[in-house]
Each structure stands twice: as structure tokens, then as C-alpha cells.
Amino acid sequence: MPIKRLSVTAVRNLHPVTLYPSPRINIISGPNGSGKTSLLEAVHILGLARSFRSTRLQPVIQHEQEACTVFGEVILNSGQLCSMGITRTRQAEYQIRINGQAVRATAELAETLPLQLINPDSFRLLEGxxxxxxxxxxxxxxxxxxxxxxxxxxxxxxxxxxxxxxxxxxxxxxxxxxxxxxxxxxxxxxxxxxxxxxxxxxxxxxxxxxxxxxxxxxxxxxxxxxxxxxxxxxxxxxxxxxxxxxxxxxxxxxxxxxxxxxxxxxxxxxxxxxxxxxxxxxxxxxxxxxxxxxxxxxDCIFLVDDLPSELDAQHRDALCTLLENLECQVFISCVDAHQLSNSWQQDTPRTMFHVEHGRIVQTE
Ligand SMILES: Nc1ncnc2c1ncn2[C@@H]1O[C@H](COP(=O)(O)OP(=O)(O)O)[C@@H](O)[C@H]1O
Ligand SMILES: [Mg+2]
Structure with a gap:
């Protein structure tokens, strides 16, 4: 269920943006504090109506903005497109829409967009x-x-x-x-x-x-x-x-x-x-x-945050190969794009995004 189009408005420091991610590998690079995790957070909100960084969505809304919105167009197995949108206001109001219809249960989002998150906190699954x-x-x-x-x-x-x-x-x-x-x-x-x-x-x-x-x-x-x-x-x-x-x-x-x-x-x-x-x-x-x-x-979507800082090169490459073999959409962040440039097969579709001060540009 890859995301074909993703629009993000007023999420953390991100400037309003519309992206056309690759159905396979998406590499998001940028210096610390540029907004890489915020972009993964936006995808997470689209699939689960919540962040992985804070229990509440309030801190996710951009300072001085009234609401944050994430909108996505997802390709279903049937080949049809499904549009999903979620808006969260400072008054804690949610508006969730799937194909233009208001829905109340976040389970419907999760069903349309199964997500898996791998980030620096993931080891807590064993320890917690x-x-x-x-x-x-x-x-x-x-x-x-x-x-x-x-x-x-x-x-x-x-x-x-x-x-x-x-x-x-x-x-x-x-x-x-x-x-x-x-x-x-x-x-x-x-x-x-x-x-x-x-x-x-x-x-x-x-x-x-x-x-x-x-x-x-x-x-x-x-x-x-x-x-x-x-x-x-x-x-x-x-x-x-x-x-x-x-x-x-x-x-x-x-x-x-x-x-x-x-x-x-x-x-x-x-x-x-x-x-x-x-x-x-x-x-x-x-x-x-x-x-x-x-x-x-x-197919689920993998959100992989800060992988290079977590693993040595050999295990990082092994993990990339496993993700690649799954043939699903992956959003993976790193500080320097070179850290992940040799981790993939030549012919796997790949899109690169670079983030600076909340501005995301597609570079390849
Ligand atoms: N609600 C908010 N409004 C505006 N900026 C925010 C908000 N919450 C966090 N930030 C800022 O967003 C920036 C991006 O953070 P983050 O996505 O974690 O960066 P990265 O993952 O690239 O290191 C940080 O500089 C942080 O201070
Ligand atoms: Mg980060």
C-alpha cells in the first residue's frame, strides 16, 4: 500500500510540502534538527492518528499554527487510489477522512496503511x-x-x-x-x-x-x-x-x-x-x-529513523537488503545520504529527499 502522494502542513518545523515518494526506497537526509524525524512522524500520523515521539499530538502542531494536516494518496492492492487525510487542531479536535468520508475509528486508518517503525527506541520492545x-x-x-x-x-x-x-x-x-x-x-x-x-x-x-x-x-x-x-x-x-x-x-x-x-x-x-x-x-x-x-x-510501510547511527555498516547493509527483499515502501532517514548510498541493489527504485531547516527537496 505505498503512498503515492504525501502532503504535510504545519507538522513541527516542516514547511508545507507535497512529495511523490518512490513505491520502494525513500532516503531522507539532512543535518540534525532539520526535520527528518518530523517527516516520518507525519507518515505515522497518517496511519495511526498519533505520533511515536509524544503521547499527545499537541507538540506536533507547528508553533503559532492552529492545526496540523497530513494528507496522503495510497495505492491499494486493487490498483485503486485511496485518499486519506487527518487534521488535528489545538483544541484536540480530530478530523479523519478516507476517500472524502469522515471516519471516527483510527482502526480504519491503520487498516489502510499498516506501518512498522524502527527507530532508536525500538530496542524497548524487548526491555520494556x-x-x-x-x-x-x-x-x-x-x-x-x-x-x-x-x-x-x-x-x-x-x-x-x-x-x-x-x-x-x-x-x-x-x-x-x-x-x-x-x-x-x-x-x-x-x-x-x-x-x-x-x-x-x-x-x-x-x-x-x-x-x-x-x-x-x-x-x-x-x-x-x-x-x-x-x-x-x-x-x-x-x-x-x-x-x-x-x-x-x-x-x-x-x-x-x-x-x-x-x-x-x-x-x-x-x-x-x-x-x-x-x-x-x-x-x-x-x-x-x-x-x-x-x-x-x-504491504506495510517501514519507517526507519536514524539507522546509520544505530548500526555498524555490515549490519546496516544486511538490514537494507532485508527491507529491499520485502518489496514494500520504506522511508529511511540518515544525516548523510552517502551513508546509505551503497546499501541497495542497483535497480531498486529509489528516491532521495534532502531536508534543511524544515524544507524538503527531492534531489534524485
Ligand atoms: N511544534 C513545533 N513547531 C516548530 N518546530 C518544532 C516543533 N517541534 C519541534 N520543532 C523543531 O523541529 C526541528 C526538527 O526536528 P526533527 O524532525 O527531530 O529533526 P531531525 O530528525 O532532522 O534531527 C527541531 O529543530 C525542533 O526544534
Ligand atoms: Mg531525527
């Missing part, structure tokens, strides 16, 4: 809280399993109701039973979806990782959020007293995690920072492959 790994896993499940979102919403609703009853305290077991039923049903489906996805993710991840780095004994496994030998209903029964005491539900898919271990130890405790980054890159590229191989044959 389980929530980040669940989000990673669910990104994949969401894009390949149509029913996932509805199931996820059912889970959230039943959990919210159950937890609010638990917080009241002094309730009978029977008071939460109706929600338990709903919770168990949604949880089992979500767990099935996740397990099915993981079965495909594991070999894809191992294959990609093997092309980047030799990490003997690294294993990827899935923890579903409750005892793998027991039904969730039983677990909820036996944990009720404790749930009541702490005021929330301890077990369920909301506690799921992905585990990366090496020779029985936590991968983050063993691997160097650089190795962790490569593992994260392999996880993300593997998802790109699965999306392509899924029944829907979607």
Missing part, C-alpha cells in the same frame, strides 16, 4: 513492559484476522465491568459471573488468534534473524496470560478472593507476553544493545513478511 510486546503481537493479529478487533473490544468491555465490580469490594462471586462468561469467551478467541499467529511468526522471525545475525539458542515463545494447563474459567474461580483484594483481574489475555530467551536466560539480560536492536528489526521485518503472505496480501 509486556504491553509493548502485546501491542507488537496484536498489530500482526489485527492485520491478518478480521474478527480480532471486535473480540478485543468485547474483552475490554467485560474486563472493565468486572474490574469496576471488584473495586467496589465485598461482592459475591456470583456478581461477576455474567462478565466472567463474556470474558472467557472473548479471551479464548483472542488466545486462539494469537497462538495461530505465533505459529507463523516464529519461523519467519528465525529466518529473518538468521540473515542479520547469528544468535545461537534464541527462542521466541508466547505466554497467554494464564496457566497453560488450566481453563481461564477455573483460574478466575480460584483467584476470585485475590482479585477482590487487589481490585482487578489478575489473569487473562490482558497479561499475555512474548518471551525472548537465550539459553534459558532473558534475552535483554544477555544481548548487547546492538544485538537487541537487530532482534527487534527481525521481529518487525518478520511481521512485514507475514502480512504479505496473508490472504489479504498487504
Amino acid at each position: 513492559a509486556p504491553k509493548q510486546r502485546r501491542q507488537y503481537l496484536d498489530w500482526g493479529v489485527f492485520h491478518v484476522e478480521h474478527q480480532f478487533l471486535a473480540m478485543w473490544q468485547r474483552l475490554q468491555k467485560s474486563l472493565k465491568q468486572r474490574n469496576s465490580l471488584l473495586r467496589r469490594g465485598r461482592i459475591e462471586r456470583s456478581a461477576v459471573m455474567p462478565w466472567d462468561l463474556e470474558l472467557v469467551q472473548a479471551s479464548e478467541r483472542i488466545d486462539d488468534f494469537r497462538q495461530a499467529y505465533l505459529l507463523r511468526l516464529k519461523p519467519a522471525f528465525e529466518r529473518v534473524l538468521g540473515q542479520l545475525i547469528d544468535l545461537d539458542g534464541l527462542t521466541l515463545s508466547y505466554y497467554r496470560g494464564w496457566d497453560k494447563e488450566r481453563a481461564l474459567g477455573d483460574v478466575l474461580d480460584s483467584q476470585f478472593a485475590r482479585d477482590l483484594q487487589i481490585g482487578h483481574t489478575q489473569s487473562g489475555p490482558q497479561r499475555a507476553d512474548l518471551r525472548l530467551r537465550i539459553k534459558g536466560l532473558n534475552a535483554v539480560d544477555v544481548l548487547s544493545r546492538g544485538q537487541q536492536k537487530l532482534v527487534v528489526c527481525a521481529l518487525k521485518i518478520a511481521q512485514g513478511h507475514l502480512l504479505k503472505e496473508s490472504g489479504r496480501h498487504l
Whole structure:
């Protein structure tokens, strides 16, 4: 789903601009503070209605401007063009349009424009809280399993109701039973979806990782959020007293995690920072492959920020080759365009952009 045309207005320091990116490799070069990350941020906003740099969009709006707008024309698998636009005002109002129609759910943006981000914070996927790994896993499940979102919403609703009853305290077991039923049903489906996805993710991840780095004994496994030998209903029964005491539900898919271990130890405790980054890159590229191989044959867009400063030349080139082999659209930033000029096959379509003081010019 490459972006054919991208217009950005009042995002950070960027001057209003319309770009015609290559459907494959786009290299964005420029000195520190010129606006490279801001351009990647604009694409991210188009696909997810949020930034990757701040939780709120307010700081993204250019100083002294009332609103920021990102507009894109995306080529769908059918060959048709889809126009997507998002405007965010200082009053926190959003306007999202797809093909001229106002839409409310950001899931529709995400569905049209699947994005993967690789940036200096990416290693946090391994180091950070389980929530980040669940989000990673669910990104994949969401894009390949149509029913996932509805199931996820059912889970959230039943959990919210159950937890609010638990917080009241002094309730009978029977008071939460109706929600338990709903919770168990949604949880089992979500767990099935996740397990099915993981079965495909594991070999894809191992294959990609093997092309980047030799990490003997690294294993990827899935923890579903409750005892793998027991039904969730039983677990909820036996944990009720404790749930009541702490005021929330301890077990369920909301506690799921992905585990990366090496020779029985936590991968983050063993691997160097650089190795962790490569593992994260392999996880993300593997998802790109699965999306392509899924029944829907979607291509995701890779946003790769500051790659050269993160990896040595050999691994940087290996990563570029993997991205190239995915045959999807890539936006990759670097300070000096020469750092990435020899990382690609001669005939891969490539467009170069240079940024200075927020002004973006296509140079090749
Ligand atoms: N809301 C804003 N309005 C105007 N300029 C901003 C805003 N937020 C950040 N900036 C500026 O935008 C510039 C570009 O930042 P960035 O895209 O991170 O640069 P690069 O990735 O090229 O190093 C920085 O100089 C920063 O001070
Ligand atoms: Mg930057």
C-alpha cells in the first residue's frame, strides 16, 4: 500500500510540502534538527492518528499554527487510489477522512496503511513492559484476522465491568459471573488468534534473524496470560478472593507476553544493545513478511529513523537488503545520504529527499 502522494502542513518545523515518494526506497537526509524525524512522524500520523515521539499530538502542531494536516494518496492492492487525510487542531479536535468520508475509528486508518517503525527506541520492545510486546503481537493479529478487533473490544468491555465490580469490594462471586462468561469467551478467541499467529511468526522471525545475525539458542515463545494447563474459567474461580483484594483481574489475555530467551536466560539480560536492536528489526521485518503472505496480501510501510547511527555498516547493509527483499515502501532517514548510498541493489527504485531547516527537496 505505498503512498503515492504525501502532503504535510504545519507538522513541527516542516514547511508545507507535497512529495511523490518512490513505491520502494525513500532516503531522507539532512543535518540534525532539520526535520527528518518530523517527516516520518507525519507518515505515522497518517496511519495511526498519533505520533511515536509524544503521547499527545499537541507538540506536533507547528508553533503559532492552529492545526496540523497530513494528507496522503495510497495505492491499494486493487490498483485503486485511496485518499486519506487527518487534521488535528489545538483544541484536540480530530478530523479523519478516507476517500472524502469522515471516519471516527483510527482502526480504519491503520487498516489502510499498516506501518512498522524502527527507530532508536525500538530496542524497548524487548526491555520494556509486556504491553509493548502485546501491542507488537496484536498489530500482526489485527492485520491478518478480521474478527480480532471486535473480540478485543468485547474483552475490554467485560474486563472493565468486572474490574469496576471488584473495586467496589465485598461482592459475591456470583456478581461477576455474567462478565466472567463474556470474558472467557472473548479471551479464548483472542488466545486462539494469537497462538495461530505465533505459529507463523516464529519461523519467519528465525529466518529473518538468521540473515542479520547469528544468535545461537534464541527462542521466541508466547505466554497467554494464564496457566497453560488450566481453563481461564477455573483460574478466575480460584483467584476470585485475590482479585477482590487487589481490585482487578489478575489473569487473562490482558497479561499475555512474548518471551525472548537465550539459553534459558532473558534475552535483554544477555544481548548487547546492538544485538537487541537487530532482534527487534527481525521481529518487525518478520511481521512485514507475514502480512504479505496473508490472504489479504498487504504491504506495510517501514519507517526507519536514524539507522546509520544505530548500526555498524555490515549490519546496516544486511538490514537494507532485508527491507529491499520485502518489496514494500520504506522511508529511511540518515544525516548523510552517502551513508546509505551503497546499501541497495542497483535497480531498486529509489528516491532521495534532502531536508534543511524544515524544507524538503527531492534531489534524485
Ligand atoms: N511544534 C513545533 N513547531 C516548530 N518546530 C518544532 C516543533 N517541534 C519541534 N520543532 C523543531 O523541529 C526541528 C526538527 O526536528 P526533527 O524532525 O527531530 O529533526 P531531525 O530528525 O532532522 O534531527 C527541531 O529543530 C525542533 O526544534
Ligand atoms: Mg531525527
